[in-house]
Amino acid sequence: MKALIRLWELILERFHLKEFLEHPVPRYSNINPLYWLGDVAAMSFFILAITGFALALLYTPGLSVTETPPDPLLGDAGTYSATQSYASVYRIAYLTPLGFILRQVHLWSAYMMVFATLAHFFAKFILGSYKRRGGGALWLLGVILGFLTINQAVLGYILPLHLDGALAIQIGLNIFRYFDYFGIPVSNLIVAVLGSTFVTDQVIKTVFVLHILIVPALILIFLGLKINGILYGGVSPPPIKDGELRSKAVEEKEPFYPHRFALTVGQLLLQLSVILLLAALTPLPLLEPWVPGQSIPPGVRPPWPVMWFYTYVKMINPFISVGLPFFLVLFALVVPLLDRKGGVSIEERWVWVAIAIVYIAIIGYGTVLGFLVDIPKQITPFTRISVPPNYAVPYVGTPQPVGP
Amino acid sequence: MVDENKRNILKIFIGSSVALSIGALTTPLIGSVINTRDLALKGGYSSVKVVLCEDVNNCPEEYSVPISDLREGPKFVLLKKGNMAIPAVFGLVKATDGKEYAAAYNIVCTHFGCPVNPTGGQYLSGFACPCHGSFFTICPNPNGCGGAPFLEAYVTAGPAPRPLRPVKVVVKGDRVYAVEAYI
Numbered sequence: 360m361k362a363l364i365r366l367w368e369l370i371l372e373r374f375h376l377k378e379f380l381e382h383p384v385p386r387y388s389n390i391n392p393l394y395w396l397g398d399v400a401a402m403s404f405f406i407l408a409i410t411g412f413a414l415a416l417l418y419t420p421g422l423s424v425t426e427t428p429p430d431p432l433l434g435d436a437g438t439y440s441a442t443q444s445y446a447s448v449y450r451i452a453y454l455t456p457l458g459f460i461l462r463q464v465h466l467w468s469a470y471m472m473v474f475a476t477l478a479h480f481f482a483k484f485i486l487g488s489y490k491r492r493g494g495g496a497l498w499l500l501g502v503i504l505g506f507l508t509i510n511q512a513v514l515g516y517i518l519p520l521h522l523d524g525a526l527a528i529q530i531g532l533n534i535f536r537y538f539d540y541f542g543i544p545v546s547n548l549i550v551a552v553l554g555s556t557f558v559t560d561q562v563i564k565t566v567f568v569l570h571i572l573i574v575p576a577l578i579l580i581f582l583g584l585k586i587n588g589i590l591y592g593g594v595s596p597p598p599i600k601d602g603e604l605r606s607k608a609v610e611e612k613e614p615f616y617p618h619r620f621a622l623t624v625g626q627l628l629l630q631l632s633v634i635l636l637l638a639a640l641t642p643l644p645l646l647e648p649w650v651p652g653q654s655i656p657p658g659v660r661p662p663w664p665v666m667w668f669y670t671y672v673k674m675i676n677p678f679i680s681v682g683l684p685f686f687l688v689l690f691a692l693v694v695p696l697l698d699r700k701g702g703v704s705i706e707e708r709w710v711w712v713a714i715a716i717v718y719i720a721i722i723g724y725g726t727v728l729g730f731l732v733d734i735p736k737q738i739t740p741f742t743r744i745s746v747p748p749n750y751a752v753p754y755v756g757t758p759q760p761v762g763p
Numbered sequence: 764m765v766d767e768n769k770r771n772i773l774k775i776f777i778g779s780s781v782a783l784s785i786g787a788l789t790t791p792l793i794g795s796v797i798n799t800r801d802l803a804l805k806g807g808y809s810s811v812k813v814v815l816c817e818d819v820n821n822c823p824e825e826y827s828v829p830i831s832d833l834r835e836g837p838k839f840v841l842l843k844k845g846n847m848a849i850p851a852v853f854g855l856v857k858a859t860d861g862k863e864y865a866a867a868y869n870i871v872c873t874h875f876g877c878p879v880n881p882t883g884g885q886y887l888s889g890f891a892c893p894c895h896g897s898f899f900t901i902c903p904n905p906n907g908c909g910g911a912p913f914l915e916a917y918v919t920a921g922p923a924p925r926p927l928r929p930v931k932v933v934v935k936g937d938r939v940y941a942v943e944a945y946i
Contacts, residue, residue: 530894557849557878651850652839692781761855761864
């Protein structure tokens with residue numbers, strides 16, 4: 360036992376972890392929930408990484424279609440014809456010991472990461488944390504990380520190649536072809552790199568590598584930069600108007616270990632239990648399989664993070680509503696340059712807090728409305744994009760009658 | 764102290780991304796309002812042409828479907844050449860002159876790329892997109908339908924901007940061969 364303690368102390372000393380554990384942290388951010396959302400997102404990322412390691416070992420990407428013989432327990436209901444990707448996810452979810460819980464934890468922490476990222480964004484917007492020295496750079500890193508998080512979510516959604524995932528990759532492969540209209544040869548690039556604008560083995564392999572290797576590596580780099588910036592630059596100052604009180608709160612510090620450390624561990628355990636509860640109470644089923652060439656039932660079911668966007672696209676003229684997320688992201692990028700005067704308290708920044716609330720209301724209203732009502736698609740004069748005639752391929756074949 | 768130089772670099776970076784995005788968003792809007800035909804780039808069509816076989820006589824069987832199969836209904840074939848793949852649906856079209864014609868189309872919707880569903884039961888009469896409701900009708904009239912030539916899968920409903928990409932087919936013996944396709 361003594362040797363172990365000695366080893367632990369040696370590790371702490373040799374890797375300079377003692378400095379990390381003893382770095383001063385302010386007390387005001389201990390209890391305020393606005394300061395913990397970024398932590399939730401980061402912890403979700405590490406939970407996703409650990410469950411992802413196991414899932415990556417069990418999952419096989421591929422499009423070769425297999426017919427599963429009827430299950431002795433389920434009878435004909437157990438028969439399904441699906442791609443290799445789907446069959447391997449099916450095997451993980453329903454036929455592997457602990458596979459169900461593994462997949463549920465991965466899914467729910469992914470949803471939690473997306474939600475926490477959004478909530479963290481609004482929390483820091485309300486606190487005006489880009490106003491402190493170095494805050495602008497951290498804000499920019501945060502926007503990049505948010506973009507990468509959404510990318511990861513979409514790529515992970517595609518991998519099982521269920522019906523919705525297959526439609527998602529189809530749309531992802533073809534939507535950027537509209538750049539051809541501006542003279543940017545996107546479709547040539549896609550065909551040169553992936554060989555097809557239809558999901559093939561090559562495409563699903565690329566998605567797999569992006570999901571498990573490239574995007575997580577980028578997230579890790581940017582997250583490391585951001586954590587380093589916060590470690591040495593401190594968290595955002597408290598939203599107090601009185602300068603004296605504020606500097607007093609900033610200066611009142613304690614070492615990270617043991618109090619904040621215990622809070623962080625508690626937060627991780629709380630988060631894990633929330634994820635396990637969600638997995639137990641509302642397990643997310645694997646959607647129906649898809650095989651290439653199969654007829655697809657009409658109607659798109661967007662996942663909840665993009666439901667608000669889908670609602671507005673159907674409600675408002677597409678040329679306005681399609682630009683909505685671009686506008687919101689641009690606004691997020693520009694806001695540190697616009698909001699520069701005055702302090703960080705709510706009284707001084709009430710306009711920006713109001714904007715944040717409107718922003719949250721737009722997303723929340725769209726999400727709720729999308730789940731409550733099925734809005735018919737609107738047809739406007741702009742719905743159909745006018746295309747120059749030389750962009751369309753005329754029918755190429757020589758019509759040949761068949762039979763008598 | 765705020766480093767003015769850093770601020771300026773940030774301003775240039777963010778300003779240019781704002782300008783780019785606004786440009787990207789407004790170009791199709793302006794394009795739909797004014798006539799951009801003369802402004803459009805003359806450089807080729809954005810689809811990539813794939814020649815599956817030069818000559819139908821030595822075309823491999825994997826690019827073909829027996830006509831007897833097509834009589835039961837449209838058939839899906841993933842046409843593979845090298846690392847390229849074209850999802851094609853083969854079918855027989857009942858023309859207004861009473862004859863049956865073999866035809867095939869790339870089923871990637873020209874709107875956002877969802878795979879379209881063939882309609883018409885035993886014969887191929889058109890395609891419906893499950894995602895955003897585009898409908899493509901195959902012109903059954905040998906003299907053409909309005910602007911669309913015979914057998915073109917032209918848009919009759921929904922947001923798709925142009926007809927489905929065709930696959931050139933040749934009938935040889937009792938099989939229909941795909942010889943040329945567009946991605």
